[in-house]
Amino acid sequence: MREPAYKIDLPHVYSGKVRDIYDAGDNRYLMVTSDRISAFDVVMNEPVPNKGRVLMAMSAFWFEHLSEIGASHLISTDMADFPEQAQRPELAGRTMLVHKAEMLPIECIVRGYITGSAWKEYQRSGTMHGEALPTGMQESEQLPEPVFTPSTKAEDGLHDENISFDAAADLVGTELANQCRDLALSLYTAGRDHAAERGIIIADTKFEFGFVNGQLAVADEVLTPDSSRFWPADQWMPGSTPPSFDKQPVRDHLDTLDWDKTPPPPTLPESVVQASAARYVEGYERITGKSFADWPG
Numbered sequence: 001m002r003e004p005a006y007k008i009d010l011p012h013v014y015s016g017k018v019r020d021i022y023d024a025g026d027n028r029y030l031m032v033t034s035d036r037i038s039a040f041d042v043v044m045n046e047p048v049p050n051k052g053r054v055l056m057a058m059s060a061f062w063f064e065h066l067s068e069i070g071a072s073h074l075i076s077t078d079m080a081d082f083p084e085q086a087q088r089p090e091l092a093g094r095t096m097l098v099h100k101a102e103m104l105p106i107e108c109i110v111r112g113y114i115t116g117s118a119w120k121e122y123q124r125s126g127t128m129h130g131e132a133l134p135t136g137m138q139e140s141e142q143l144p145e146p147v148f149t150p151s152t153k154a155e156d157g158l159h160d161e162n163i164s165f166d167a168a169a170d171l172v173g174t175e176l177a178n179q180c181r182d183l184a185l186s187l188y189t190a191g192r193d194h195a196a197e198r199g200i201i202i203a204d205t206k207f208e209f210g211f212v213n214g215q216l217a218v219a220d221e222v223l224t225p226d227s228s229r230f231w232p233a234d235q236w237m238p239g240s241t242p243p244s245f246d247k248q249p250v251r252d253h254l255d256t257l258d259w260d261k262t263p264p265p266p267t268l269p270e271s272v273v274q275a276s277a278a279r280y281v282e283g284y285e286r287i288t289g290k291s292f293a294d295w296p297g
Helices: 051-065 116-125 165-172 174-196 248-255 270-288
Strands: 012-015 019-025 028-033 074-076 095-099 106-113 142-148 200-212 215-219 228-232
Touching: 028 051, 051 074, 051 095, 051 174, 051 270, 106 165, 106 174, 142 174, 165 174, 174 200, 174 215, 200 270, 248 270
Parallel strands: none
Antiparallel strands: 012 019, 019 028, 028 095, 074 095, 106 142, 106 200, 200 215, 200 228
């Protein structure tokens, strides 16, 4: 487990690639989103300024916007509601107080376009998560309809494994797998339609679900540049991969290097770090219609 980016005088529960989790008491967690950035499942040494605050701002927006579709684990992003130990200026805008959730052992992925690992599988076998797709599809092409394509949750540093719906049902039960599929598709569709009005394609996304007080709820983050592929609609063309509003400059730079995609990571130039920071902010502002300078507010 990683060292947390922000040390708080609360019981430290877990630190992943990006988030640090603390026990806030009363069946609550304090979740802090750092500026750490990972690529190819390796955490870089250089943080991206304000990345954690963008992810938190984006999640807060979507949790509210999608609240009529599904419950979430969010309690508050207002520092006044946090335990006293966490009422610190450097935590403002990157921290949320959440209900503890009984998390499910699957990632709930929805794909609206064929890209990433789904495209690689299609090239090999004409399938996506084991299900046949129409022949002759091109990279980044829109699927006939959004598809629920679950995966396993890998241990930190390892890769998630794409699985079929039946395999997901074996893990969580058929009834719950159906509930996850329906909720994930509804959330994605609403988010996709909102983003489309703002000139952004949400190509795919990943949700994490768990039970909060017996109710299936969205946890972790939702429809952020780290959990989704955001493409500018005016640069989308089947047969190519559009630029994305995230760490694309980092990935592009790393692809030019003779690096085997394992730790330790290479050094990122400042220009690459700043280009990624600008991408994150632009994605937030276009999706929400708000100025990032006003967050939190």
